[in-house]
Amino acid sequence: MDSHTRRAILASFSGIALAGCTGLSESGTTTENGSLGESGTTSEDELPEGCPTSLDLDVRWPRELDADTVGEFVTAYEEAYFLRRLRGSDSKSRFYSVGVSAYINEEPTQVDTGYEVTVIFEGYAEEPSMFFMAYEVDSEGIPKAEDHNIKESRLPKDSEYVSIEEVEDQRLREILESAAESGTAKSDFIYDGAEIEQYAELIANLSSAASLIDDNGGNELAYFDVNGTGVLLEIDIGIVHSDAGGEARYYVTEYVVRRAESTSAEDATSPEDRELLECRLPE
Template identity: 85%
Template sequence: MNSHTRRAILASFPGIALAGCTGLSESGTSSEGESPSESRTTTENESLSESGTTTENELPEGCPTSLDLDVRWPRELDADTVGEFVTAYEEAYLLREYRGRTSQSRFHSADFSPYINEDPTQVDTGYEVTVILEGYSERPTMFLKAYEVDSEGIPKAEDHNIKESRLPKDSEYVSIEEVEDQRLRETLESAAESGTAKSDFIYDGAEIERYAEQIANLSSAVSLIGDNGGNELAYFDVNGTGVLLEIDIALVHGDIGGEYRYYVTEYVVWRAESTSAEDTTTPEDGELLECRLPE
């Protein structure tokens, strides 16, 4: 499925519907005590409605009724609708998980391309669908490094690699008294005492964004770093000692791929990661993502 088609699918599903689940217990067994894989006897020609109905009392305990993924869950499932639903659902689910882990900020990006390479299989009251995932993510890293400078604003440390042509043309020095952030103050003060200082690497996108904006607000020599990161320099006055601060933000690219197995009915969505072609994992061995009540 190409990117245009994938986006079209997302656009065609304006909202997620709330409803309930199949007759699975919290342990993943049916009301007759059989596991989902053991109880599946539906043939390709048997309609889903003939396999039984679901009541609200049969909902798994604690099953979420909405993940707010903005993907419409079709009431009438067939091989076409369930395939489109699962590919759109997988992309929206991964974007939600990714943003939750990295904090929302402009210093990260991700793109996922889920697709199915074989027809969904009708089993019991629903369908099993295997999704192949390809994509990438870019996550930010940041460090702060400070150097004591001479009267001309050049770092005194012999091992620095900052070219004089990159030094701020505006020689205004920001007073340390204007710096409220503890990590930034400690880095500047340590450089004033020992000649150089460097902070630990920072990986949280929201925190990196805060530092980029804070330093830009403190010094007119620092522009807001672009979405792709960058390297900026600014001068500070640390109780009479000149210090040059370097803020460096880089984006680390990583490829993403995998295979995931879904089991979708009119009432429930299960998802599990597949580790290999020989993996016998079923979707019900994974996570029960969402349920909706019967109408």
């Protein structure tokens, strides 16, 4: 028995399905917004175009709806939906964190065989950014540039210089060589979490003076020997915090889940105009 068959059998006993799975229907014709009509028959042709469809958010979708069950469903669904939106390609990076919450703003209202539900969603994301700064240094390891802002107390106590021959990364080599030639060099900002992790580990592995930067960000310094010229490299990882939130209006029936964001009363749309997120076929 495959996993889909097993889920369908379990759902038939529990009376609850995961959002996106096929659901049981009552006798009746479904209309474009997913409610039942009056013809006394069930027709897949009456469901919205593109049905079945699912975002696979793994949220339990009640078959028998009332104000309580639909409210709980929409709250859980919106949190899963908004969490996916906030997460990007950096979601697996240790420098990336995200949090969401949702709550019902008004008592769900029954419309036809479905419910209108207004939900407030809030969340935050903390995303990393990184850049390199490199300085030519004198015999004592102090940057020659007059406008540098590195205090002597921050300079590595271990004055071991890593040979540029040990540096295989092309971007890092170019920054070090540019600083050795012109006195200073700065990289572009890097925002990819996986790439930032790789550079943090690379610098910590290359130089015994540098530690691995923790999840909260920070900076480290290391000395390099660029063909006889001393260069001090600074790696700086910062964490940018951003907040997001708003209001969403759901229309939920046994067959469809529709959603629209709204910022004012004028943004309220009829059910069939809202984005179709879930649709399951009658049996």
